[in-house]
Amino acid sequence: MTYDTIAVETQGRVGLIRLNRPEALNALNARLIAELDDALAKFESDDGVGCVVLTGSEKAFAAGADIKEMRDKGFVDAFLDDFIGRWDVVARARKPIIAAVSGFALGGGCEIAMMCDFILAADTAVFGQPEIKLGVIPGAGGTQRLTRAVGKAKAMDLILTGRMMGAEEAERAGLVARIVPAADLLGEAIKTAATIASMSLPAVLMAKEAVNRAFESTLAEGIRHERGLFYSLFATGDQKEGMSAFVEKRKPAFANR
Ligand code: CO8
Numbered sequence: 001m002t003y004d005t006i007a008v009e010t011q012g013r014v015g016l017i018r019l020n021r022p023e024a025l026n027a028l029n030a031r032l033i034a035e036l037d038d039a040l041a042k043f044e045s046d047d048g049v050g051c052v053v054l055t056g057s058e059k060a061f062a063a064g065a066d067i068k069e070m071r072d073k074g075f076v077d078a079f080l081d082d083f084i085g086r087w088d089v090v091a092r093a094r095k096p097i098i099a100a101v102s103g104f105a106l107g108g109g110c111e112i113a114m115m116c117d118f119i120l121a122a123d124t125a126v127f128g129q130p131e132i133k134l135g136v137i138p139g140a141g142g143t144q145r146l147t148r149a150v151g152k153a154k155a156m157d158l159i160l161t162g163r164m165m166g167a168e169e170a171e172r173a174g175l176v177a178r179i180v181p182a183a184d185l186l187g188e189a190i191k192t193a194a195t196i197a198s199m200s201l202p203a204v205l206m207a208k209e210a211v212n213r214a215f216e217s218t219l220a221e222g223i224r225h226e227r228g229l230f231y232s233l234f235a236t237g238d239q240k241e242g243m244s245a246f247v248e249k250r251k252p253a254f255a256n257r
Pocket of ligand 1: 023024025027028063064065066067068083084087104106107108109130131134137138139140
């Protein structure tokens with residue numbers, strides 16, 4: 001597949017995807033989602049990639065779903081086509097994905113960022129769910145993921161008024177893992193992804209799965225699940241390597257097996 005709306009590259013064990021529709025502030029249209037799906041599937045099956053960074057431009061991570069594409073849809077077409085269903089590509093990924101957000105992350109843009117495993121934000125980042133101003137509501141998980149991230153009060157404030165929130169407020173609220181100066185954002189995201197990609201891949205995938213389980217189960221269920229995953233890692237060579245390296249005072253060389 002040739003990409004018109006994203007740019008894809010690898011840097012070491014890091015897969016990098018840039019949303020690239022500058023004329024529309026990276027508004028997410030069907031073509032872009034199909035390309036994102038394709039690029040992520042390739043990274044998922046590439047043993048050379050251990051972590052993915054998803055980013056946009058300096059001005060916009062993504063200013064939402066493409067309003068011009070959505071405007072004329074009718075209910076039956078939207079329902080039968082289930083176009084939002086295809087957006088789950090990011091949430092379905094097993095490998096970790098870091099959202100590196102600079103500028104606008106609005107509507108579907110904020111929702112895609114929240115589907116990633118964590119968000120690194122430039123100090124210029126702006127988050128919001130402005131769908132209410134368009135006569136609709138968030139449709140790609142915004143009412144659920146934002147509420148889990150920042151709590152009911154702030155989620156209601158943002159979703160009912162459509163107001164935007166800056167990086168500092170987003171970090172205070174727990175939506176953002178860290179803020180970095182805009183000029184350092186991509187470098188910091190790639191460095192962070194490289195650190196993750198240097199770990200044992202089975203351990204990384206299981207850690208991600210276990211943390212996500214916290215949002216889908218009771219505490220007792222989640223802890224049982226975590227314990228099962230933890231014990232299973234003792235079947236990997238990487239566990240032997242990691243613990244031996246610590247005892248022998250050297251760096252581990254994980255084989256990802
Ligand atoms: N869709 C389509 N085009 C867009 C979008 C968008 N979401 N956002 C910006 N653009 C276009 C503008 O139309 C403009 O194009 P043109 O030059 O041809 O007029 C170009 O990008 C530049 O935008 P502006 O001139 O508006 O730039 P400003 O710097 O003045 O303003 C803003 C930037 C504040 C980000 C402004 O563009 C804006 O408010 N954009 C819309 C934000 C929004 O409402 N997003 C939510 C969209 S709805 C949604 O995401 C629902 C998700 C639910 C899932 C749906 C699954 C498909």
